[in-house]
Amino acid sequence: xxxxxxxxxxxxxxxxxxxxxxxxxxxxxxxxxxxxxxxxxxxxxxxxxxxxxxxxxxxxxxxxxxxxxxxxxxxxxxxxxxxxxxxx
Amino acid sequence: xxxxxxxxxxxxxxxxxxxxxxxxxxxxxxxxxxxxxxxxxxxxxxxxxxxxxxxxxxxxxxxxxxxxxxxxxxxxxxxxxxxxxxxx
Amino acid sequence: xxxxxxxxxxxxxxxxxxxxxxxxxxxxxxxxxxxxxxxxxxxxxxxxxxxxxxxxxxxxxxxxxxxxxxxxxxxxxxxxxxxxxxxx
Amino acid sequence: xxxxxxxxxxxxxxxxxxxxxxxxxxxxxxxxxxxxxxxxxxxxxxxxxxxxxxxxxxxxxxxxxxxxxxxxxxxxxxxxxxxxxxxx
Amino acid sequence: xxxxxxxxxxxxxxxxxxxxxxxxxxxxxxxxxxxxxxxxxxxxxxxxxxxxxxxxxxxxxxxxxxxxxxxxxxxxxxxxxxxxxxxx
Numbered sequence: 001x002x003x004x005x006x007x008x009x010x011x012x013x014x015x016x017x018x019x020x021x022x023x024x025x026x027x028x029x030x031x032x033x034x035x036x037x038x039x040x041x042x043x044x045x046x047x048x049x050x051x052x053x054x055x056x057x058x059x060x061x062x063x064x065x066x067x068x069x070x071x072x073x074x075x076x077x078x079x080x081x082x083x084x085x086x087x088x
Numbered sequence: 089x090x091x092x093x094x095x096x097x098x099x100x101x102x103x104x105x106x107x108x109x110x111x112x113x114x115x116x117x118x119x120x121x122x123x124x125x126x127x128x129x130x131x132x133x134x135x136x137x138x139x140x141x142x143x144x145x146x147x148x149x150x151x152x153x154x155x156x157x158x159x160x161x162x163x164x165x166x167x168x169x170x171x172x173x174x175x176x
Numbered sequence: 177x178x179x180x181x182x183x184x185x186x187x188x189x190x191x192x193x194x195x196x197x198x199x200x201x202x203x204x205x206x207x208x209x210x211x212x213x214x215x216x217x218x219x220x221x222x223x224x225x226x227x228x229x230x231x232x233x234x235x236x237x238x239x240x241x242x243x244x245x246x247x248x249x250x251x252x253x254x255x256x257x258x259x260x261x262x263x264x
Numbered sequence: 265x266x267x268x269x270x271x272x273x274x275x276x277x278x279x280x281x282x283x284x285x286x287x288x289x290x291x292x293x294x295x296x297x298x299x300x301x302x303x304x305x306x307x308x309x310x311x312x313x314x315x316x317x318x319x320x321x322x323x324x325x326x327x328x329x330x331x332x333x334x335x336x337x338x339x340x341x342x343x344x345x346x347x348x349x350x351x352x
Numbered sequence: 353x354x355x356x357x358x359x360x361x362x363x364x365x366x367x368x369x370x371x372x373x374x375x376x377x378x379x380x381x382x383x384x385x386x387x388x389x390x391x392x393x394x395x396x397x398x399x400x401x402x403x404x405x406x407x408x409x410x411x412x413x414x415x416x417x418x419x420x421x422x423x424x425x426x427x428x429x430x431x432x433x434x435x436x437x438x439x440x
Contacts (some may be wrong), residue, residue, distance in 0.1 A: 015166030079189030254367030279430030
């Protein structure tokens, strides 16, 4: 999983109907300011802009849903309370 | 998922027959001008050159189709209406 | 798999309930000091901060668990005793 | 999928028997000269050195075969006739 | 698949028991000297340090084993005899 900041949202009217009802948020990985590293994740943790979140990618993203056939490759699975990094 | 711009299309006569009928578009990730970052996605959202699109990658891409055995790893699942990014 | 150093931990109260009980650690790939390369892995090897660990990514990460439907894409599958690299 | 150029081939006598009979080609992604970006793909489209090809990666690569249990993560699924890129 | 050189091995006593008996080798992709690009692969081709090998990654790596539930994402599937690259 990766830690990222929710920096926005995306709207798409014309889309795969299996995506209906999903909130699609733009996430930028923590520790970078480069917008090119940003991506879109479906929210399952009631996250919003400004939140730091935990994101699961790949086929495991589908495991966050009750159904397997959903064309989603990135999911916000948690809202991060704190990160405790100990570097020497 | 990632946001990208459709910048072209690809034609291949000799190909896996499971790809027959698919529209194959060249997508360049948003926020970059580097053609090396471009890739090919199968279109399922009636997208065209100039559209900004939402792309699902990996095994989840196959979930956009009604059948699982299709050698496709990138699918356009939506046409983006607007991106709302709030950066501090 | 990749070799990494455990440099911290992450706390998320609001999260997918399928993640309950998992220890989420921050891992930085070996041979780099760049925090941007760090990621979060679920621990299944009783690892802790300071340990050098072996991490499995992608769908194979789920194979470390007794159940398949878990939204985890990175798992610590071992604690590294020694790395023996022979470079010319 | 990505577009690449076939620049060579690989030979391996001692290998997983499930790879027997496969033609393994070295592909370099289009728009780069960097050999470090090259990779090996199994050919299913009668491609050869000099051809520009369409490559599917990841688990979807296995969908090009009639059997699922094959340790292949990159497959040439088509030979590209033309690429039409419209850049502003 | 990628071509790499076996440059070492890794030892982990405390690990997922599904990894017991596997030889874990450190592989560095061909055409680079950067250790940061190295990774760990399970050997199924009787490879050793100094060998140039063919590595399959991702979920396809599990297809090299007789069982599916194994937390391995990189497998050495062959020992390379020769690479024939024709560049203009």
